[in-house]
Amino acid sequence: MAKRENTNLSLGDALQEFIKKNRLEKGMDRVNAREAWEKLMGNGVNNYTSSIELRNETLFVSLSSSVLREELSHGRSKIITMLNEELGKELITKLVLR
Numbered sequence: 813m814a815k816r817e818n819t820n821l822s823l824g825d826a827l828q829e830f831i832k833k834n835r836l837e838k839g840m841d842r843v844n845a846r847e848a849w850e851k852l853m854g855n856g857v858n859n860y861t862s863s864i865e866l867r868n869e870t871l872f873v874s875l876s877s878s879v880l881r882e883e884l885s886h887g888r889s890k891i892i893t894m895l896n897e898e899l900g901k902e903l904i905t906k907l908v909l910r
Contacts, residue, residue: 841903842866848898849873852891857884869905871895881909 845866
């Protein structure tokens with residue numbers, strides 16, 4: 813039987829420990845970045861978003877509207893700041909709109 817290390821952990825702490833032990837942080841960061849984009853951008857932008865992918869510290873977002881892509885490119889740094897605030901850490905340093 814496996815030895816229990818911390819039996820007084822909350823469920824959230826236990827999940828964080830499981831994620832860390834099994835080296836799942838990168839996968840969780842990818843999911844969290846996608847969810848943050850969807851939450852912050854709203855339905856208007858999400859309707860034109862075809863894919864969201866986090867690679868290293870770069871978030872790649874594919875948009876089906878060139879006009880929207882151009883508009884969002886003007887606020888790139890603000891979007892990065894908002895996403896990092898939503899994520900609670902400096903995860904994204906570059907945003908590529910394609």
